[in-house]
Structures are given as C-alpha cells and as structure tokens.
Amino acid sequence: MKKLFLTAVAFLMSIALFAQDNDTFLWKVSGNGLKKDSYVFGTIHMACAPDFKIEDKVKNAIKTTDRIALELNAANPETMKAMQAKMGPVPNFFEGLGPEKKQLIDSVLTSKNLSSEILDQFAPAVIVSLLSMQSFECQSPQDMKSMEMELLKLEGGEGKPVDELETADFQIDLINGLFKAEDLYTYLKEVDSMKGETKKLVSAYFNNKPAEMEELFAKTSSMSPEKEELMLNKRNQEWIKKMPAMMENNSTFFAVGAGHLLGKNGVIQLLKDKGYKLTPILN
Secondary structure, eight states, rough: HHHHHHHHHHHHHHOOOOOOSOOSEHHHHETTSSSSSSEEEEEEEEEETOOOOOOHHHHHHHHSEEEEEEEEOTHHHHHHHHHTTTOOTTTTTTTTHHHHHHHHHHHHHHHHEEEEEEGTTTHHHHHHHHHHHHHHHOGGGGGGGEEEHHHHHHHEEEEEEEEESSSSHHHHHHHHHHHHHHHHHHHHHHHHHHHHHHHHHHHHHHTTTTHHHHHHHHHOOOOOHHHHIIIEEEIHHHHHHHHHHHHHSOOOOEEGGGTTTTTTTHHHHHHHHTTEEEEOOOO
C-alpha cells in the first residue's frame, strides 16, 4: 500500500524511479535534425521551502530555450478553471466498503484536521493532494513550493510561452480512477509512516540520488502492472508523440515528473529510440 500511495504522490510530485547510472535529473536533447538543443528536466512537484532549491545548471538551461513545456501549467487560468470543474465528488465512491472501514476513514481524516465529510464534497484526487501535502510536514502551507511555478519565475523563464503536455481533465480522471476507497482505507491505516518515506524521497531528490529513490520504492509493495502502465508508460508514449514537433522549431525546456524520465519505457529512452542524442547534465 505504501507503493500505491507513493504512486499517488508521484502523480503530484512524480518521483517513482527506476535505476540509472547518472546522478542527474537534467538531460540535453540534441541531434536528429534539431536546429537547437532542448532539455528534459525531472521535477519534484512540491517541497517545503527549507528543502527546496533549483540548481544553477537548471537555471542556465532554461535561459537558453525558447519555450517551456509542463505536464500542466497551474499559472494558466483556463487550466485552473478546468481543474476546479473536476473537483466534485465521485458518485458511489464508498460503494462496497464496510461501515467499519468507512468509520476509520472518517476518524483519521478528522485527526488530520480534514472534515470527515470532505469526500462528499470533493474528488479523491483532491483528498490525495491534501494528504500528500501533509506528509511533507511543512511548518505552514505557505512554506510549500511548487517546482513548476518556481521555474516559471526564473530569469529566462518568466514570460516565456508555456505549453502543456496534458489536460486537467485527463490528470484528475486518471488519479480518481486509480485511487479507490479501499486504497484510501489502507493508506490511512499507515498514514504516519508516509511522513518518514516522504522525507527520504525529498532528500534523495535534492541530492541527485535516483538510485536511493529507487531503493526506497523497492522496499515497498509493488504497483500493479496495470496501474504502472496507466500512470507512467502510456503517458510517456503520448508525450513522445508530441515532443518532436515541439522541439523542431523551438528549443524547449520540458519539466515533467522525474519518474517519467527513466527506465526502458521512460522519456529518456523513448527519445533515444527516436534517434535523438540524450546527454546527462551533471554540473
């Protein structure tokens, strides 16, 4: 169940990783007829301010590009409007869940300063987001930083055109479909242990240690092949269909969840398979 919750967090901070030899989350894309280099950067979608940093190599890369591409652009009013429209409750979410399990869910949510009626008002994706944010244990909500929003504020990033690889409807429907009432019940039984896991994952990310992050996931139960296919592989394949055209005439800085970059079905390998040269940026 820990792996399933971390998969849900991966939807928000996308750090479900596979082993790699290079301790970096930033890659240069060149060759295959590109007129200018593009970059692919694996992000952690959120972190507390004391932990948060953006390395100089990322700042330098974003300065050289013409456009930025994100999974979603939270600074886009139309995207936010679409997200808000999808935040309503999922009908029959608790169907088939026993009353004792429902009672535990209500009790734990209340202990976490969330109303026990919140699932009657909001979609599971909203609840997962709130719970994952709590797992970071920031001193206050104002301490939470979004990597994507901070990238857009950088010198060289501010004011650049921003493209989106997905839609808000798609992302919320995906997490709502993956995260069922039984998953919520099982997670809430183990909720306190998630805080320690999150701290380790954040530390591994900001210290450029993908192998450590993979080890953390290896210690937890496995995500089903079906859910891994939907969460990672199918999305990667859809992005790869769009990225060549986006890079053809504009140098693009792609910032997506780090888990999407790696492994045999990751964006890095898929771009290589299309004939591009991928160079790890270590410094």
